Amino acid sequence: MKMNLLAILKVAVRALNRNKLRTALTMLGIIIGVGAVIALVSIGQGAQAMIQDQINGMGTNMMFIMPGNVFFGGASLGAGAASTLTEEDVEAMVKEIPTIAAASPIVRASGQLVFGNQNWFVQIQGANANFPLIRNWKVDQGDFFTDVDVRSADRVIVLGKTVADKLFPGIDPIGQMIRVRNLPFRVIAVLAAKGQSMVGQDQDDTAVVPYTTVQKKLLGQQIPSINQAMISSISQQASAVTEKQVSELLRQRHKIQPGQTDDFMVRNMTDVAQTSAQITTLMTVLLGSIAAISLIVGGIGIMNIMLVSVTERTREIGIRMAVGARPNYIRLQFLTESLVLSLVGGFVGVLIGGTLASLVSRVLGWPTLVSALSVLISFAFATAIGIFFGYYPAHKAAALDPIEALRYE
Amino acid sequence: MSSHVETDPHPPLRGDLSQEEKQERDRVIRLERIHKIYHMGDIEVHALRGVSLEISRGEFVAIMGPSGSGKSTMMNIIGCLDHPTRGQYFLEGADVSKVNKAGLADIRNKSIGFVFQSFNLVPRTSAVENVELPLIYAGVPAAERTRRARAALAEVGLAERERSMPNQLSGGQQQRVALARSLVNNPALILADEPTGALDTRTSIEVMEIFQRLNRERNLTVILVTHEPDIAQYANRIIQFRDGRIRRDFAVENRKHAGEVLTQLPPETDDDDEDEFVSHS
Numbered sequence: 001m002k003m004n005l006l007a008i009l010k011v012a013v014r015a016l017n018r019n020k021l022r023t024a025l026t027m028l029g030i031i032i033g034v035g036a037v038i039a040l041v042s043i044g045q046g047a048q049a050m051i052q053d054q055i056n057g058m059g060t061n062m063m064f065i066m067p068g069n070v071f072f073g074g075a076s077l078g079a080g081a082a083s084t085l086t087e088e089d090v091e092a093m094v095k096e097i098p099t100i101a102a103a104s105p106i107v108r109a110s111g112q113l114v115f116g117n118q119n120w121f122v123q124i125q126g127a128n129a130n131f132p133l134i135r136n137w138k139v140d141q142g143d144f145f146t147d148v149d150v151r152s153a154d155r156v157i158v159l160g161k162t163v164a165d166k167l168f169p170g171i172d173p174i175g176q177m178i179r180v181r182n183l184p185f186r187v188i189a190v191l192a193a194k195g196q197s198m199v200g201q202d203q204d205d206t207a208v209v210p211y212t213t214v215q216k217k218l219l220g221q222q223i224p225s226i227n228q229a230m231i232s233s234i235s236q237q238a239s240a241v242t243e244k245q246v247s248e249l250l251r252q253r254h255k256i257q258p259g260q261t262d263d264f265m266v267r268n269m270t271d272v273a274q275t276s277a278q279i280t281t282l283m284t285v286l287l288g289s290i291a292a293i294s295l296i297v298g299g300i301g302i303m304n305i306m307l308v309s310v311t312e313r314t315r316e317i318g319i320r321m322a323v324g325a326r327p328n329y330i331r332l333q334f335l336t337e338s339l340v341l342s343l344v345g346g347f348v349g350v351l352i353g354g355t356l357a358s359l360v361s362r363v364l365g366w367p368t369l370v371s372a373l374s375v376l377i378s379f380a381f382a383t384a385i386g387i388f389f390g391y392y393p394a395h396k397a398a399a400l401d402p403i404e405a406l407r408y409e
Numbered sequence: 410m411s412s413h414v415e416t417d418p419h420p421p422l423r424g425d426l427s428q429e430e431k432q433e434r435d436r437v438i439r440l441e442r443i444h445k446i447y448h449m450g451d452i453e454v455h456a457l458r459g460v461s462l463e464i465s466r467g468e469f470v471a472i473m474g475p476s477g478s479g480k481s482t483m484m485n486i487i488g489c490l491d492h493p494t495r496g497q498y499f500l501e502g503a504d505v506s507k508v509n510k511a512g513l514a515d516i517r518n519k520s521i522g523f524v525f526q527s528f529n530l531v532p533r534t535s536a537v538e539n540v541e542l543p544l545i546y547a548g549v550p551a552a553e554r555t556r557r558a559r560a561a562l563a564e565v566g567l568a569e570r571e572r573s574m575p576n577q578l579s580g581g582q583q584q585r586v587a588l589a590r591s592l593v594n595n596p597a598l599i600l601a602d603e604p605t606g607a608l609d610t611r612t613s614i615e616v617m618e619i620f621q622r623l624n625r626e627r628n629l630t631v632i633l634v635t636h637e638p639d640i641a642q643y644a645n646r647i648i649q650f651r652d653g654r655i656r657r658d659f660a661v662e663n664r665k666h667a668g669e670v671l672t673q674l675p676p677e678t679d680d681d682d683e684d685e686f687v688s689h690s
Contacts, residue, residue, distance in 0.1 A: 004545050004548060004551075006551070007545045007551070014533075014534075018533060315529070316531050316532070318529075319529045319530075319531055319542075320531070320542065320546075321514060321517075322488075322490065322517060322523050322529070323517065323518060323523065323542050323543040323546065323590065324514050324515065324517045324518020324519070324543050324546040324547065324594075325514060325518075325546045326510070326511040326514040326515070326546070327510055327511060327514070328511065329514075329546060402490050403485050403490050403491060406525070406529065
């Protein structure tokens with residue numbers, strides 16, 4: 001049978017137009033449902049994007065290796081545990097584990113930084129030249145120190161943005177000499193601003209010097225030791241393998257017998273980040289599901305109104321059947337009507353949901369992200385609901401007996 | 410359905426049709442021992458008890474009988490709205506007694522025009538769009554639909570009211586729209602169920618005048634169900650039903666001609682347009 005789709009659409013639109021208030025109220029159910037899905041999923045995805053940003057900012061696929069078993073250690077591991085990690089361990093890791101992209105020993109010190117009449121107390125990190133790579137941290141001005149500086153334990157210092165601003169208000173810090181624990185250091189670079197960490201710490205309130213300089217010049221160690229090691233693996237997928245190989249290598253190097261507890265600890269930052277990413281994903285799904293429930297309620301509204309419409313128009317259906325409308329045609333007619341309801345409702349819902357999301361980000365300052373995917377999914381959902389909840393009333397209309405329908409008052 | 414659309418329901422009888430085929434096509438309706446049994450709970454209602462009947466092209470038949478005589482059931486079966494329980498129904502030579510719902514819809518669309526007592530126009534839909542309805546289901550393109558619907562409206566004298574909604578038309582005008590709709594797809598027969606039941610005398614005769622004219626000029630087969638003996642007199646054959654059987658089947662002797670009757674009626678000041686808003690039922 002030739003289906004005259006335009007004629008069907010025309011009849012559907014006219015029927016919906018006839019009861020404007022009823023149509024609007026029915027659509028409202030879908031509008032609210034789709035709007036809620038879009039708005040809530042946008043908020044959830046915005047949070048996810050923010051966390052992903054922080055993961056990337058923290059350093060690509062970074063891991064810390066700390067000496068001693070801080071959390072699980074018994075008394076027997078106590079005192080000596082802190083110095084079990086050595087520079088040689090770090091070198092061995094780089095040499096033997098192919099999934100490690102870069103590694104650096106970390107030696108910490110703190111001290112007062114003085115320039116002219118300005119001074120600032122800061123946690124100083126000693127690292128090697130791989131620091132910017134591992135932490136995924138760009139250098140804003142100047143150049144980061146090199147392996148040569150590390151080997152010769154030069155007194156050069158790289159400042160975090162906060163420190164640079166405090167010590168050098170309005171002055172170019174590059175090339176200036178400052179005093180750290182009364183030793184002169186030359187400022188060779190300033191790191192790009194990184195902002196707050198996930199726990200709200202100002203990451204820019206820091207200074208980086210070669211770790212050898214910390215060991216020899218700042219701490220004056222007789223036997224050089226390191227506080228921890230920082231490594232980055234070649235990819236996020238490889239980080240689990242890297243972690244395992246680091247453990248194996250260190251157990252072997254530290255001659256730990258099977259069954260004995262590690263004298264070190266690997267802290268995989270990607271894991272931490274992934275956990276929080278999972279939490280926000282879960283939150284997004286949860287919010288989306290709650291919104292989807294309201295969409296289903298909207299669908300029930302459509303079904304309800306379509307059933308009323310079929311009953312009201314029983315006689316019209318009878319007339320159409322008498323003049324030659326096949327049951328399929330009647331079915332299509334009513335399905336089209338419920339589809340128009342849900343699609344127009346879905347369209348308005350997307351607009352309202354998007355507006356709501358941008359309002360939330362402007363007023364509350366939450367990041368939101370209206371993705372094409374969430375729009376597409378809402379539309380698909382609205383269409384599915386139109387068909388699903390429209391099918392039964394349409395089927396009921398198509399199954400009418402023309403004789404009965406013509407007689408219906 | 411598309412294959413049916415282009416087919417003229419009354420192709421000129423060509424020489425290559427056999428005599429038998431010609432006869433078969435001209436026998437618009439042939440019923441063979443039609444039974445219809447309704448089940449109402451445990452009770453069986455025997456509405457038709459073996460009806461056999463033939464109606465030829467160009468006949469104007471009135472079906473009469475008291476309520477419960479089976480004439481409505483007969484009408485539903487002839488109109489392809491219902492299946493007979495037993496027996497065979499040939500419409501223009503084709504057996505339609507076992508055709509499925511969709512097939513029956515196509516047959517109604519192509520071969521049968523309906524006119525009802527209560528007009529049965531689609532509400533809030535203009536006259537011309539009501540007339541177009543069968544053409545939509547026949548898959549006729551929009552422009553041609555409108556052209557044919559206008560022509561049909563002109564044929565029943567309503568050309569100037571094509572934009573009117575059913576509730577803006579008088580009963581007589583509504584019935585004429587229904588008539589235009591019934592003939593717009595060139596059916597083999599028009600089935601009219603008490604078409605004058607809701608109309609006053611003058612309007613009834615006016616409607617009968619249109620039926621007679623279509624029957625005469627287009628050789629259209631008309632089947633009229635009525636319980637008014639007056640109205641039945643406009644037909645050329647009357648079939649009386651009683652208890653599910655045909656009781657009498659006879660030719661009308663002094664057939665009335667609506668055109669003449671109208672001229673004899675006292676002139677009326679009222680015209681159609683003044684009795685607007687006549688209710689449907």
